[in-house]
Amino acid sequence: MYIAKYIVDALYPPSCPLCGRLTEKGSVVCVRCKDKLRVVGDPRCMRCGRPLPAESEDYCPDCQSMRHWFDQGVGVFPYQSAVRRMVMDLKFRGKTVNARLLGRWMAAYVKPELVRWRPDVLVPVPLHPRKLRQRGYNQAELLAARVGADLGQPVDSRLVRRKNSTEAQMGLGRLARQRNLERAFAMVKDRKADGNILLVDDIYTTGSTVDAIARVLKENGAQNVYVLTVCIGSDF
Numbered sequence: 613m614y615i616a617k618y619i620v621d622a623l624y625p626p627s628c629p630l631c632g633r634l635t636e637k638g639s640v641v642c643v644r645c646k647d648k649l650r651v652v653g654d655p656r657c658m659r660c661g662r663p664l665p666a667e668s669e670d671y672c673p674d675c676q677s678m679r680h681w682f683d684q685g686v687g688v689f690p691y692q693s694a695v696r697r698m699v700m701d702l703k704f705r706g707k708t709v710n711a712r713l714l715g716r717w718m719a720a721y722v723k724p725e726l727v728r729w730r731p732d733v734l735v736p737v738p739l740h741p742r743k744l745r746q747r748g749y750n751q752a753e754l755l756a757a758r759v760g761a762d763l764g765q766p767v768d769s770r771l772v773r774r775k776n777s778t779e780a781q782m783g784l785g786r787l788a789r790q791r792n793l794e795r796a797f798a799m800v801k802d803r804k805a806d807g808n809i810l811l812v813d814d815i816y817t818t819g820s821t822v823d824a825i826a827r828v829l830k831e832n833g834a835q836n837v838y839v840l841t842v843c844i845g846s847d848f
């Protein structure tokens with residue numbers, strides 16, 4: 613009995629992951645935050661999954677003006693939502709426990725897409741080895757592990773690697789960043805991509821990171837590349 617309670621508490625800490633207040637027994641987020649868990653609904657961009665204003669085109673301005681390497685993507689929560697704090701805590705403050713809940717929400721959200729996408733494997737966006745050493749974990753890998761476990765899908769964290777670190781990106785304009793990113797990823801030695809791949813990351817902003825990875829994967833044998841993130845930006 614004691615151990616069972618401990619396990620439940622470890623999975624669902626009694627404090628709200630969004631605001632830190634105590635939650636009622638049995639609920640994951642507190643009463644006040646329940647409304648804040650609004651996921652991205654329709655209409656959303658048919659390519660990248662960004663929320664769109666009602667009665668708009670099928671594609672966001674971004675996807676209308678440029679061709680992406682990935683085939684389609686979805687993000688669960690708008691970037692401005694309360695969930696962003698959970699993502700930041702996971703990414704920068706060592707709160708790895710957040711990956712469980714976020715991953716669970718991602719898995720539930722992406723389920724309807726899987727019928728069409730039929731991914732063969734989930735691939736987390738890799739960190740540069742130096743960054744991985746500093747942080748001690750790759751948040752995208754933790755999320756992918758949770759999503760993979762919930763959906764019964766294998767996860768491959770050793771398919772693509774990051775050659776250039778993001779520090780080199782600071783102070784660069786969008787075009788220069790993009791050019792840098794195009795060369796930032798490579799296949800892991802002796803690995804080939806195959807079938808349909810679902811890329812997993814924390815936040816989708818410009819899409820240039822997942823695009824660069826999708827390109828490498830497609831040039832090395834991947835058929836289709838899809839994208840799943842926790843948060844997705846909507847401002848242009």
Ligand SMILES: [Zn+2]
Pocket residue numbers: 628629630631632633641642643644645
């Ligand atoms: Zn709360």
Ligand SMILES: [Zn+2]
Pocket residue numbers: 657658659660661662671672673674675676
């Ligand atoms: Zn779009």
